[in-house]
Amino acid sequence: MAQDSLHLANTKGQEVIIVSSDENTQKAAVLLKTYLDQAFDNPFLIQNAKSENTESSKIILDVNQGSSGKNDSFIIKSDEKNIYLIGSSEKTLRYAIYTLLETWGFRKYTAKDSFIPKLTEITFPKNFNKTYKPSFEYRALFYPDCYDENFREWHKLDWHIDDFGIWGHSFYKLISAKEYFKTNPDFFALYEGRRNTESLCMTNDTVLKIVSKKMTDIISQNPNARFFSISQNDDVVYCECDKCKALNEKHGGPQGSLYHFLNKIAAQFPKTNITTLAYLHTYQAPKNIKIEPNIYTIFCPIEMNRGKPIEETADNNSFVNILNKWNTTTDHLYLWDYTVEFTNYLSPFPNFHTFSKNYKLYKQNKVKGLFVQGYADIAGDLYELRQYLLAKIIWDTDTDAEAVTNDFINGFYDDAAPFVKKYIDFLIENQEKSNRYLDIYTSPIEGRNTFLSPAAMDQYDQLISQAEMVSKNKPVIAKRVLKLRLALEYVYFEQAKFYGKEPHGMFQKNGDSFFVKDHLKKRVQNFVQNCTDFGIYELSEEGLSPEEYSNQWNYIAKNNVVDHVGENLKYEFLTKPEAEFNLKKENGIQDGIKGYKDFNLNWTGWYGQNAEIIINCNNTDFNSLEFQCLEDQRHWIFPPSKIIIKGFKNHKWKTLKEKKESYLTENYDFTVKKYSFNNISFRNFDRIKVILVPEQKLPAWRERKNKKPMLMIDEIILK
Numbered sequence: 197m198a199q200d201s202l203h204l205a206n207t208k209g210q211e212v213i214i215v216s217s218d219e220n221t222q223k224a225a226v227l228l229k230t231y232l233d234q235a236f237d238n239p240f241l242i243q244n245a246k247s248e249n250t251e252s253s254k255i256i257l258d259v260n261q262g263s264s265g266k267n268d269s270f271i272i273k274s275d276e277k278n279i280y281l282i283g284s285s286e287k288t289l290r291y292a293i294y295t296l297l298e299t300w301g302f303r304k305y306t307a308k309d310s311f312i313p314k315l316t317e318i319t320f321p322k323n324f325n326k327t328y329k330p331s332f333e334y335r336a337l338f339y340p341d342c343y344d345e346n347f348r349e350w351h352k353l354d355w356h357i358d359d360f361g362i363w364g365h366s367f368y369k370l371i372s373a374k375e376y377f378k379t380n381p382d383f384f385a386l387y388e389g390r391r392n393t394e395s396l397c398m399t400n401d402t403v404l405k406i407v408s409k410k411m412t413d414i415i416s417q418n419p420n421a422r423f424f425s426i427s428q429n430d431d432v433v434y435c436e437c438d439k440c441k442a443l444n445e446k447h448g449g450p451q452g453s454l455y456h457f458l459n460k461i462a463a464q465f466p467k468t469n470i471t472t473l474a475y476l477h478t479y480q481a482p483k484n485i486k487i488e489p490n491i492y493t494i495f496c497p498i499e500m501n502r503g504k505p506i507e508e509t510a511d512n513n514s515f516v517n518i519l520n521k522w523n524t525t526t527d528h529l530y531l532w533d534y535t536v537e538f539t540n541y542l543s544p545f546p547n548f549h550t551f552s553k554n555y556k557l558y559k560q561n562k563v564k565g566l567f568v569q570g571y572a573d574i575a576g577d578l579y580e581l582r583q584y585l586l587a588k589i590i591w592d593t594d595t596d597a598e599a600v601t602n603d604f605i606n607g608f609y610d611d612a613a614p615f616v617k618k619y620i621d622f623l624i625e626n627q628e629k630s631n632r633y634l635d636i637y638t639s640p641i642e643g644r645n646t647f648l649s650p651a652a653m654d655q656y657d658q659l660i661s662q663a664e665m666v667s668k669n670k671p672v673i674a675k676r677v678l679k680l681r682l683a684l685e686y687v688y689f690e691q692a693k694f695y696g697k698e699p700h701g702m703f704q705k706n707g708d709s710f711f712v713k714d715h716l717k718k719r720v721q722n723f724v725q726n727c728t729d730f731g732i733y734e735l736s737e738e739g740l741s742p743e744e745y746s747n748q749w750n751y752i753a754k755n756n757v758v759d760h761v762g763e764n765l766k767y768e769f770l771t772k773p774e775a776e777f778n779l780k781k782e783n784g785i786q787d788g789i790k791g792y793k794d795f796n797l798n799w800t801g802w803y804g805q806n807a808e809i810i811i812n813c814n815n816t817d818f819n820s821l822e823f824q825c826l827e828d829q830r831h832w833i834f835p836p837s838k839i840i841i842k843g844f845k846n847h848k849w850k851t852l853k854e855k856k857e858s859y860l861t862e863n864y865d866f867t868v869k870k871y872s873f874n875n876i877s878f879r880n881f882d883r884i885k886v887i888l889v890p891e892q893k894l895p896a897w898r899e900r901k902n903k904k905p906m907l908m909i910d911e912i913i914l915k
Contacts, residue, residue, distance in 0.1 A: 202274060204253050205317045206232075211241045212318075213254045218245070220259040224281075224289045228255065231297055235315045254278040255296075259289055267333045268352060272296060273325040287349070294350045295328060296320075304351070305608050306580050307344035331555070331593040334530060334565030339583035340573050351587035356567055361418030365430045365473070367396050370407045385435035388899045394431040398453035399439035408464055415468060423492065426461060427473040428454070432900055434477055448483035455482050455491075462488035473532070474522065481521040492528040494567065495519070502534070503546070503627050503634030505553035519561040530565035531558055534636045535586065538737040541576035542686040542727075543640045544656075546623040546647060548581070551589050552597040559593045566590050575730050577683040578620070580608060580676075610673045612663035616680065619659040626652050639796050640687040641694045641779065648687055650700055656684055679730060685723050686735075692716065693752055693797055694779075696789035703757050703789075710788070712753040720749050748792060756790040756798075761818050762811065762914035763788050770808035770885075777801030777908065784910075785809065785823075791910030793866040795826055795833060798911070804904030807836075807888040809912065817879045820872065820915040825888070826908040827867040829898055833906045834860065835869050836888040843881030852876055862897045878914070886912060 206212045214232075216225040225242045233239045245256075254277070261284050270292040271282040281296060283289030294304075299320070301313040336354045341347045348355055356363060362370075373393035376383050383403050385395035396403050407426070414424060428434070434450035435441075443453040454472070462470050468490060474481075475496040487493070497515070506512050522529050533554075537545040558566070568586055571579050584604050588595045602617065609616045627634065630646030640648050660681050667673040695701035703710040727735075727742035735745055767782045777800055780787065784800045791798040800807075825835045841853040853873050878884055891905040 201319045201321055203317055203319050206236050206238050208238050213252045214240055214242045215254045215256040216244050217258045221257040224257050228293050234312045256280045258282045269327055269329045271327050274320055276322055279320055290349055291352050303607055307341040307347040311607050330591050331559050332566050335590045336567045337583055337586055338572055339570040339579055340575055352591050359422045361414050361421035361424045363425050366425045366427050367429045370410050385433050386437040387433045390896055392433045394429050394433035397435045398457040423469045423471045425471045432476050447485050451478040451482045454478055455485055455487055458491055459488045462491050481525040487526045492530055493526045494530045494532050496532040501633050505550045506557055523562045529563055531563045533568045535568055536570050537636055539637050540639055541571055541574050541735055542683050544577055544623050544683050546627040549624050555589050556593045574734055575732050611666045612673055612677050615659045615663040619656055622655055640690040644691055710757045752792055758788050758913055760913045760915050761816050762786050765814055766812040768810040771805055773800045773802050785912050799908040801906055801908040803906050807907045809886045811884040818914040819876055820874045822872040823912045824910045825869050830864050832903050833908050834891050837891050838889040840887040841873050842885040844883040845881045860895050
């Protein structure tokens with residue numbers, strides 16, 4: 197083996213020479229020397245190609261535009277004496293340098309955390325020759341350290357912020373509703389019988405002209421951009437006017453009129469790469485239409501189980517068939533992947549085991565480019581490992597994910613690594629055992645019976661406690677372990693709000709009343725401070741700050757626990773709530789815990805039907821009944837249009853109170869509305885019925901297909 201390898205010791209007088217072939221390689225030569233000089237006691241030398249030195253081994257750098265093909269490929273090779281790094285550009289030459297350095301143990305874990313080995317010798321196989329080609333022609337990650345150019349280059353990543361002249365959902369950027377809707381409503385989508393600002397009319401000639409003019413301006417202002425997005429807004433609205441409808445029927449759905457429109461734009465800008473999103477109502481490939489060659493479709497599978505690889509899901513064939521149909525329609529199929537939990541950035545999200553298989557599947561099905569959405573600039577749970585592992589896999593789908601994960605954890609967490617590895621393994625193991633559907637819009641409360649159960653949380657706590665113990669004298673490692681602890685704290689706080697007065701809840705009984713457990717207030721304060729220290733300024737995609745989280749926690753602590761006689765009575769649902777919003781069953785409306793602004797927490801909900809609840813009075817003396825309803829129009833949650841309270845006596849129901857709500861107005865704030873019915877002698881009745889009647893239809897500003905008004909009620913308090 198020794199005879200098959202080069203052994204480069206770089207000793208005094210026998211330095212390894214870094215050869216810069218021409219001016220295109222000078223900066224790369226300095227870059228390579230900078231890293232190697234940190235690893236060796238003796239500095240490396242740089243010479244130009246004309247210098248004569250036949251004794252020493254060399255690392256020869258070259259930029260040859262025709263040597264390594266396209267799409268970020270590069271070559272690393274050797275002969276009996278020298279190593280050659282050949283890039284098709286200065287950038288890909290740097291890719292080659294970083295790849296070579298990694299073979300010698302150098303690591304770039306994050307933008308700020310690197311590992312430089314201490315070396316006396318480097319080895320490399322003799323007569324080696326390999327062309328390194330990426331699995332995907334475009335590879336963008338949206339994670340915190342990807343904002344750093346050096347981190348991106350080390351990991352061979354693209355950067356959509358630089359690469360796109362206009363990005364993502366863009367209809368609203370191309371034609372402003374504020375500017376045009378009042379005077380020209382026909383520019384916008386005719387949806388459910390009304391013009392709607394959330395989309396455009398795809399067959400309006402003036403819309404085409406305005407968008408073309410806008411694109412001309414944007415292209416001229418962004419001469420270095422690679423792509424320009426013309427894409428639907430983040431909504432399900434599309435035009436149903438006669439012309440658009442005819443195109444949709446001809447071409448298989450709303451995507452038909454979209455690509456009819458895009459083709460016209462693309463033809464006007466044949467040298468411009470135009471991207472669009474295959475998202476929600478445009479998810480499927482259009483039929484009977486040829487897409488212009490400069491249109492790039494970014495396929496967005498947002499509604500997908502992230503808890504298991506696609507090939508192991510029941511509908512995997514359907515998913516692959518959709519990809520295949522896109523491949524017969526477009527030459528440029530990209531994919532937008534979602535790899536974190538957007539509703540809770542700090543909550544554990546065990547999906548690491550899906551990455552390798554999923555990206556292999558994408559490559560096998562001719563996906564050519566990737567945008568992988570993560571935490572953006574938020575230091576979410578385990579973001580360091582996520583971005584590192586994803587970068588390796590999307591460069592080369594044959595990457596050994598387990599080996600990369602172990603290498604990262606061992607290097608990044610030092611003595612705490614065995615415990616961190618077990619923690620991650622247990623998260624994944626518990627997720628797989630539960631076979632729970634893992635959604636990107638989930639919560640720690642939904643995981644309370646699966647991978648975030650009390651027993652599992654105890655398991656994780658013990659492992660992180662052990663990691664804390666072994667790293668307590670190493671401040672850097674201790675801080676990294678503390679970051680892992682934040683995830684468990686967050687889960688504990690969220691579940692404590694849900695459990696309320698129950699075991700694992702935030703309240704404990706003191707005498708005849710319930711109070712917040714003494715230690716929790718301080719823990720929440722520490723959590724907020726630690727978030728600030730780590731630069732975690734948002735806890736969710738909704739923008740909830742740690743400070744506001746603390747404010748909400750304090751509000752719940754002071755206002756959301758009640759004692760009332762209904763806790764000891766029997767409540768029954770006459771109309772069944774939605775399973776996803778009925779996590780506590782009947783206990784959810786009588787456990788003494790009120791709801792707040794999060795509809796996942798202590799709210800019970802019904803879609804498009806009356807909420808009817810029976811309370812068996814059991815001769816209990818009370819004359820007051822109150823509850824709260826949630827208004828969250830963004831999620832189609834509205835207050836009841838009418839409330840009816842009935843009493844049952846002598847085999848008859850009698851209406852005791854009836855209240856009609858005022859007319860709805862457009863409002864996208866969370867609003868909790870309180871309803872009280874007082875001075876009624878409820879003990880005179882055997883049973884009480886509470887009926888909430890929803891709006892009969894959605895208001896015009898929130899009308900969407902397949903959506904119904906939703907009712908949400910928290911605690912029915914009897915006093």
